[in-house]
Amino acid sequence: MIIAIDGPAASGKGTIARSLAAHFGLPHLDTGLLYRAVGAKALADHVDFEDEAALAQLAGALNLAALDPEALKSGAVGEAASRVAVLPQVRAKLLTLQQDFACQPSGAVLDGRDIGTVIAPEAEVKIFVTATPEARAERRYRELAGRGEPVTYEQVLADILRRDERDSGRASAPLIRAADAVVLDNTALGRDASIARALEIVAARTGR
Numbered sequence: 259m260i261i262a263i264d265g266p267a268a269s270g271k272g273t274i275a276r277s278l279a280a281h282f283g284l285p286h287l288d289t290g291l292l293y294r295a296v297g298a299k300a301l302a303d304h305v306d307f308e309d310e311a312a313l314a315q316l317a318g319a320l321n322l323a324a325l326d327p328e329a330l331k332s333g334a335v336g337e338a339a340s341r342v343a344v345l346p347q348v349r350a351k352l353l354t355l356q357q358d359f360a361c362q363p364s365g366a367v368l369d370g371r372d373i374g375t376v377i378a379p380e381a382e383v384k385i386f387v388t389a390t391p392e393a394r395a396e397r398r399y400r401e402l403a404g405r406g407e408p409v410t411y412e413q414v415l416a417d418i419l420r421r422d423e424r425d426s427g428r429a430s431a432p433l434i435r436a437a438d439a440v441v442l443d444n445t446a447l448g449r450d451a452s453i454a455r456a457l458e459i460v461a462a463r464t465g466r
């Protein structure tokens with residue numbers, strides 16, 4: 259069983275993906291971490307964000323096993339990730355890794371922006387997780403402020419709106435709901451209710 263979870267920034271994709279993976283005993287890949295890792299490396303190495311070939315080289319050299327999610331959570335890295343993610347050569351370098359993960363015999367859960375449309379269009383279950391920008395900004399603000407980042411709610415909201423527009427507006431694998439994805443709007447749902455709704459969607463699609 260392949261479960262594809264897509265949605266905009268801080269919609270709760272990761273929370274749902276991790277819970278479904280644990281529930282069904284499936285491996286999970288947060289594909290945003292790949293783009294975050296390329297963005298972080300580009301910032302650290304002062305690579306020009308217009309230099310597609312150099313950024314694609316960073317993407318090609320990525321070692322999945324060596325990624326440290328905790329080091330990639332900052333707002334600056336999220337912004338850098340969305341800038342490298344518009345580049346087709348960068349996306350191409352990360353494609354096989356993600357498709358190999360999706361096609362493991364065990365099945366898998368992947369979350370990102372283009373899982374149901376590009377990475378695993380054949381997925382049995384596709385969920386498009388969303389919430390209002392204000393609800394998402396509130397969640398992300400709490401996370402970043404809790405980690406000690408000096409941000410305001412207004413800055414986080416502006417960052418999220420800018421990233422939404424870039425992710426949805428790009429030509430290469432834009433953030434868009436797959437025609438066969440079920441929408442899960444969790445604006446008014448807490449974490450547990452949102453997970454329960456995702457389990458209902460899986461059950462309705464697969465009987466599991």
Ligand code: CDP
Pocket residue numbers: 266267268269289290291293294336339340341343344369370371372373421425
């Ligand atoms: O956690 P959050 O939703 O804020 O971001 P993320 O999932 O870690 O993704 C960071 C950035 O990577 C996004 O803004 C996208 O531009 C890009 N991304 C993508 O293009 N395709 C994916 N499958 C996953 C992430």
Ligand code: CDP
Pocket residue numbers: 265266267268269270271272273274397398401444447448449450452
């Ligand atoms: O992966 P994505 O960036 O879409 O979001 P996430 O990391 O799963 O969730 C972002 C934050 O929102 C986390 O701190 C979650 O606990 C929280 N959240 C929430 O408050 N209500 C929900 N229904 C889902 C997530």
